Amino acid sequence: MSVGYNLLMRDGFGRTIDYLRVSVTDKCNLRCIYCMPPEGVEWMPHSEVLTLEETQKICAAAASVGVSKIKVTGGEPLVRRGLSTFIRSVKGTRGIESVTLTTNAVLLGDFLDELVDAGIDAVNISLDTLNADVFRYITGSDGFERVLRSMGMARAAGLAVKVNCVPIRGVNEADIVPLAELARHEQMAMRFIELMPLGLGANLVPIPHAETFERLERALGVLRPFDGRLGNGPASYYSVEGFAGKIGFISAVSHSFCGGCNRLRLTGTGLLKPCLASDAGVDLKAIVRGGGDILAIAGALRAAIMLKPMRHDFYRNDGGKRHKKKNMFRIGG
Ligand code: SAM
Ligand code: SF4
Numbered sequence: 001m002s003v004g005y006n007l008l009m010r011d012g013f014g015r016t017i018d019y020l021r022v023s024v025t026d027k028c029n030l031r032c033i034y035c036m037p038p039e040g041v042e043w044m045p046h047s048e049v050l051t052l053e054e055t056q057k058i059c060a061a062a063a064s065v066g067v068s069k070i071k072v073t074g075g076e077p078l079v080r081r082g083l084s085t086f087i088r089s090v091k092g093t094r095g096i097e098s099v100t101l102t103t104n105a106v107l108l109g110d111f112l113d114e115l116v117d118a119g120i121d122a123v124n125i126s127l128d129t130l131n132a133d134v135f136r137y138i139t140g141s142d143g144f145e146r147v148l149r150s151m152g153m154a155r156a157a158g159l160a161v162k163v164n165c166v167p168i169r170g171v172n173e174a175d176i177v178p179l180a181e182l183a184r185h186e187q188m189a190m191r192f193i194e195l196m197p198l199g200l201g202a203n204l205v206p207i208p209h210a211e212t213f214e215r216l217e218r219a220l221g222v223l224r225p226f227d228g229r230l231g232n233g234p235a236s237y238y239s240v241e242g243f244a245g246k247i248g249f250i251s252a253v254s255h256s257f258c259g260g261c262n263r264l265r266l267t268g269t270g271l272l273k274p275c276l277a278s279d280a281g282v283d284l285k286a287i288v289r290g291g292g293d294i295l296a297i298a299g300a301l302r303a304a305i306m307l308k309p310m311r312h313d314f315y316r317n318d319g320g321k322r323h324k325k326k327n328m329f330r331i332g333g
Contacts, residue, residue, distance in 0.1 A: 009066035011274075011308040018177075019263040020067045022055060024083065025075040026268050026329050030104050031140035032128075034166060034201040035328050038140055050270045052086040053286045056093070058266060061126065061297035063095030065305070067264070070099045071124075075329045078107040088118035095257075098122065102164075106143035108150035112157055122160035125151055126167075129175040138171065155186065162189040162248070167212050169205035176212055177219040183245030191248035192234050198276075199326055209251040216247060223247060236260065264304060272301065274308040282307070 009017045029039050050058075059070055070090055077083055078101075091099045096242055098121040106124040108115075115123075123219075127147055129135050135144040153163050165172070165179050176192070181236040183190040195206035219224055224239035226246055235248035270285025282304040 019069045020062045021071045021265045023078045023268045028076040061294045072217040082116040084114040087192040091119035105147045105150040124162045129172045144244045167207035188245045193250040272304045
């Protein structure tokens with residue numbers, strides 16, 4: 001079997017798979033109401049979590065089957081020691097074109113210099129409000145000012161920044177327009193992600209994409225579809241008259257984003273998940289720890305790609321009960 005770096009890997013539905021989201025920890029310094037309970041959770045035993053060297057090996061195998069973009073996520077990736085060294089080695093892996101980070105940004109300012117030095121290409125910052133009290137309510141933390149400072153530092157360092165907000169009924173409705181205003185003077189993408197009925201998210205009420213869109217048009221004027229490409233994901237982007245940046249929507253639930261899905265997910269314990277919503281997974285840790293080489297991991301990756309379902313099934317069969325058991329801090333968002 002040959003190892004190729006420019007090949008296109010397609011799944012059973014003809015979708016090109018070139019993007020791997022890598023969760024490096026299930027731990028987090030925040031407790032977002034839709035993600036992690038206030039008392040925390042029982043962390044995965046240390047021995048169960050992949051070392052960063054093992055994770056790097058899996059990234060190299062992924063590159064050999066056509067993955068060129070890696071997103072580092074968690075839990076909160078910046079609580080994992082050695083993250084910048086890991087990012088440097090993934091960035092230097094043959095076939096990998098971009099390495100980006102999804103973070104709550106509380107610690108981003110502390111690590112920014114070393115991340116930039118390691119070659120990070122962009123950061124996605126999760127920020128659901130511009131109100132310090134609402135931030136405390138949503139995250140259980142006083143880190144709001146640190147997040148704002150980190151965001152400014154990331155932009156000043158010249159990194160591409162996307163900000164992600166999950167609109168939730170009765171929680172941060174008043175923040176939708178002020179958050180969008182961040183993109184007025186800054187060349188950044190402000191994205192609204194529909195709350196998914198996974199884990200604690202299943203107990204909250206999402207604000208549908210259509211409503212967020214309408215609120216924004218009422219306040220800001222017409223949102224015009226933007227055809228250019230921004231990033232690797234399932235977001236659709238819009239331009240607003242007078243705005244330097246773009247507004248994006250990730251409508252996981254009301255418009256299935258599965259048709260263009262290009263991704264795989266690796267959990268911190270080495271389970272490769274072909275779909276966020278599916279129970280299917282391939283245990284790459286067993287292969288890596290059993291002495292499997294890059295070719296063996298690549299073979300398992302190919303098999304996992306073929307397990308990708310056509311679309312997610314958030315609300316089918318059991319009304320979503322099955323998904324309440326899933327945890328975004330383990331799957332990596
Ligand atoms: N801790 C990092 C952060 O918050 O950016 C990375 C991991 S977090 C699980 C990744 C993303 O998942 C965040 O943008 C978060 O808002 C989103 N997320 C978590 N639970 C969600 C849910 N139930 N529905 C929609 N998005 C969710
Ligand atoms: Fe932590 Fe991110 Fe989950 Fe919030 S969304 S609790 S920051 S992992």
